Amino acid sequence: MLSNPSNDPTAPAACLSGAVKRYGEVTALEAVDLSLHPGEVTALLGPNGAGKTTAVRALLGLSRLDHGQAELFGGDPQDRIRRMRTGAMMQISSVPQTLKVREHIEVFSSYYPRPLPMATVLEAAGLVGLEDRLYGKLSGGQQQRLLFALAVCGDPELLFLDEPTVGLDVSSRRGFWEHIRGLVSKGRTILLTTHYLEEADALADRIVVIDRGRVVADGSPEEIKARAAARRMRCRTSVRPVEIHGFPGIQRITEDGSILEILTVRSEPLLRELLALDPELADLEITGAGLEEAFLSLTSNDPVSQKGAA
Amino acid sequence: MSTLTSTAPPLERPNLLRIYSLEARLEFLKLLRMPAYAIPTLAFPVLFYVFFGLTMKTGGAFSMATYLLATYGAFGVIGASLFGFGVGVAIERGQGWMLLKRASPMPPGAYFAAKIAMSLLFGSVIIAMLYTLGATVGGVDLPAASWARMAATHILGSLPFCAMGLAIGYFAGPNSAPAIVNVIYLPMSFGSGLWLPIQILPEFVQKIALALPPYHLAQLALKVIGADSGGSTAGHVAYLCVFTLICLALARLGYRRDQDQTWG
Numbered sequence: 001m002l003s004n005p006s007n008d009p010t011a012p013a014a015c016l017s018g019a020v021k022r023y024g025e026v027t028a029l030e031a032v033d034l035s036l037h038p039g040e041v042t043a044l045l046g047p048n049g050a051g052k053t054t055a056v057r058a059l060l061g062l063s064r065l066d067h068g069q070a071e072l073f074g075g076d077p078q079d080r081i082r083r084m085r086t087g088a089m090m091q092i093s094s095v096p097q098t099l100k101v102r103e104h105i106e107v108f109s110s111y112y113p114r115p116l117p118m119a120t121v122l123e124a125a126g127l128v129g130l131e132d133r134l135y136g137k138l139s140g141g142q143q144q145r146l147l148f149a150l151a152v153c154g155d156p157e158l159l160f161l162d163e164p165t166v167g168l169d170v171s172s173r174r175g176f177w178e179h180i181r182g183l184v185s186k187g188r189t190i191l192l193t194t195h196y197l198e199e200a201d202a203l204a205d206r207i208v209v210i211d212r213g214r215v216v217a218d219g220s221p222e223e224i225k226a227r228a229a230a231r232r233m234r235c236r237t238s239v240r241p242v243e244i245h246g247f248p249g250i251q252r253i254t255e256d257g258s259i260l261e262i263l264t265v266r267s268e269p270l271l272r273e274l275l276a277l278d279p280e281l282a283d284l285e286i287t288g289a290g291l292e293e294a295f296l297s298l299t300s301n302d303p304v305s306q307k308g309a310a
Numbered sequence: 311m312s313t314l315t316s317t318a319p320p321l322e323r324p325n326l327l328r329i330y331s332l333e334a335r336l337e338f339l340k341l342l343r344m345p346a347y348a349i350p351t352l353a354f355p356v357l358f359y360v361f362f363g364l365t366m367k368t369g370g371a372f373s374m375a376t377y378l379l380a381t382y383g384a385f386g387v388i389g390a391s392l393f394g395f396g397v398g399v400a401i402e403r404g405q406g407w408m409l410l411k412r413a414s415p416m417p418p419g420a421y422f423a424a425k426i427a428m429s430l431l432f433g434s435v436i437i438a439m440l441y442t443l444g445a446t447v448g449g450v451d452l453p454a455a456s457w458a459r460m461a462a463t464h465i466l467g468s469l470p471f472c473a474m475g476l477a478i479g480y481f482a483g484p485n486s487a488p489a490i491v492n493v494i495y496l497p498m499s500f501g502s503g504l505w506l507p508i509q510i511l512p513e514f515v516q517k518i519a520l521a522l523p524p525y526h527l528a529q530l531a532l533k534v535i536g537a538d539s540g541g542s543t544a545g546h547v548a549y550l551c552v553f554t555l556i557c558l559a560l561a562r563l564g565y566r567r568d569q570d571q572t573w574g
Contacts, residue, residue, distance in 0.1 A: 060413045062409065062412055062413055062569070063569055064569060080415050080417065083413075083414065083415035084324070084415040086415075087414075088410070088413040088414070090406065090409055090410050090413055091406070092405060092406025092407065092409060092410055093404075093405050093406055094405040094406070094407065095405065095407050095410065096340050096402070096405075096407060098339070098340050098343035098344050099336055099339065099340050099343075103336055103339065106332065107329075107332045107333060107336055108414060110324060110325070110328055110329045110332050111324055111329060111414055111415040111416050111417075112324060112415065113323060113324055134343070147410075150410070150414075154415070160413075
C-alpha cells in the first residue's frame with residue numbers, strides 16, 4: 001500500500017543530517033546538513049570535487065554514508081515506493097546506444113505508477129521528432145535531453161538534476177533552462193547541482209554553496225551576493241600583486257601583463273592605496289561582482305592567481 | 311464480489327510483469343542491433359561445429375557429429391552467457407547506465423532477469439541451429455527424449471556461466487571486458503574438451519579439465535548420449551552449483567565495491 005504523499009506538506013522532501021562520506025583519504029562530505037523543502041528549487045553550487053554529486057547520491061541511497069543520515073520523504077532512500085516519487089538526472093557518460101529514444105522513455109515510464117504520456121515527455125524534453133532515433137545517433141545536447149526525459153517521465157514530485165547542462169554550449173544551456181523552468185512552474189521540488197553560477201542564479205530559489213565537503217553558505221541568490229559584496233577592480237598599473245598582497249578585503253588578484261584585476265570587499269581604501277603606489281594608474285574600471293565572484297570569495301583559498309604569460 | 315472501502319483511490323502500483331517483459335524485450339533489441347555481440351555468439355559455435363563436427367566423420371563408437379553436438383552446444387550457450395553478462399555488465403557499469411537504473415524505481419531484479427532471459431534465448435537459438443545442422447547434415451539420430459534432455463542440459467547449463475559473466479562484468483573495465491572474456495572463454499573451452507573430444511587431448515590437459523566448469527557441463531550433455539568420460543551426474547551438478555555460488559559471491563563483492571567508488 002502506498003502512503004498518502006500529502007500527509008505533511010511542510011516536511012522536507014529529502015534531507016541529509018550530519019552526513020559524512022570519505023573515499024579513502026578524500027573527504028567528500030564533512031558533516032553536511034541539507035533539507036530540500038517542497039516546491040523549492042535548491043541549487044547546490046560548488047567547484048568540481050566539492051561533494052555535490054556525493055550529496056545527490058547519498059540522498060538517492062546510491063552510496064552509503066560513513067556517518068549521519070540521508071532521508072527521502074521521511075524514510076529510507078532505497079525504498080522503491082519512495083523512489084517512485086523521484087526522478088534523477090545523473091552525470092553518466094552514456095545509456096545503451098542501440099535503443100531508440102522512445103524505447104528508453106517507455107521502460108523508465110513503466111517504473112512509475114502514473115507516468116506522463118509519451119507525447120508530453122517528448123515535448124517537455126524537446127525531443128519531438130526524434131523518438132525513433134537510436135541514442136547513439138543523437139547529438140550531445142539531444143543525449144542530455146534524453147537523460148532529462150528519463151528523469152521527468154514518471155512525473156515525480158522531487159527531481160535531482162546533477163550538473164544537467166555540463167558540456168553543453170551556451171545556447172543549448174539556455175534552451176535547457178527553459179525546460180527546467182517548465183517544471184518549476186508546476187511546483188516541483190528540485191535539487192540542482194551546478195558549477196555554473198549563472199545557472200544557479202537563473203533557476204534557484206535558494207543556493208547552498210558547498211566546498212570541500214562543507215556547506216559554506218546557504219541563502220537566496222540575493223543573500224549570497226550580499227554576504228560577499230565584492231567588487232571587481234580592473235586597471236593598468238605598474239603595481240605588482242605582491243605589493244598589495246595582504247591588503248584588507250582582497251579576495252583575489254589576477255595579473256595579465258600590466259592589467260591587474262582585483263576582487264575586493266573594500267574597494268575605496270584599496271583605490272587610495274593603489275593611486276599612492278602608482279599615480280600613473282590608468283583604464284580604471286570598478287564593477288559590482290556577480291554571483292560568480294560572491295561564490296569565489298566564499299570558497300577561494302588562493303588569493304593570488306596568474307593568467308597569461310607575464 | 312469486490313467492495314470499495316477507502317474514499318481516496320489507492321495509488322496504483324506499476325505492473326511488475328510489464329516492467330520485466332519490457333526490460334527483456336529491450337535487452338533483446340539492444341543485443342540484436344549490436345552486431346559485435348550477435349554475430350560472433352551465434353556464428354562461432356555453428357562454424358566450429360561445421361569444421362570439426364561435420365567434416366570429420368570418424369569418431370570411434372560415436373560419430374564425431376553426435377559427440378561434438380553435445381560439446382559445441384555447451385560452447386554455444388557458455389559464449390552467449392559470458393558475453394551477454396560479462397561484457398554487457400562491464401559496459402553498462404562503465405557508462406553509468408547501471409547507476410542511473412539504480413537511482414530509478416526499477417525493481418532491481420528486472421535488470422538481471424532481462425539479461426538471464428536473453429542469455430537463455432540466445433543460447434536456445436544457438437542450440438536450435440546446431441541441432442538442426444546435426445540432424446540434417448551430420449546424420450545425428452537420437453530418440454526424441456534424448457534431444458529434449460540434451461536441450462534441457464544445455465539451456466539450464468548456461469546459468470552458472472551467467473553468474474560467471476556477472477562476476478567478470480563487475481571487475482572488468484568496459485574496454486577490456488571483451489578481451490578478458492575471450493581470454494577466459496576460448497582456452498577454457500578448449501581445455502574442457504569442447505572443441506575436440508577430451509580423450510584425444512594430452513593427458514595433462516585432461517587433468518586440468520577436471521577443474522574447469524565447462525568440462526562438467528559438457529560431461530552432463532555427453533551423458534545423454536552415453537559418451538561421457540565417467541563421473542556421476544550428481545558430482546557434475548554439485549560442481550556447477552558450487553561454482554555458481556562462488557561467482558555470485560564475487561559479483562556481490564564487486565557490487566559493494568562499486569557503491570563505494572567516486573565515479574568522477
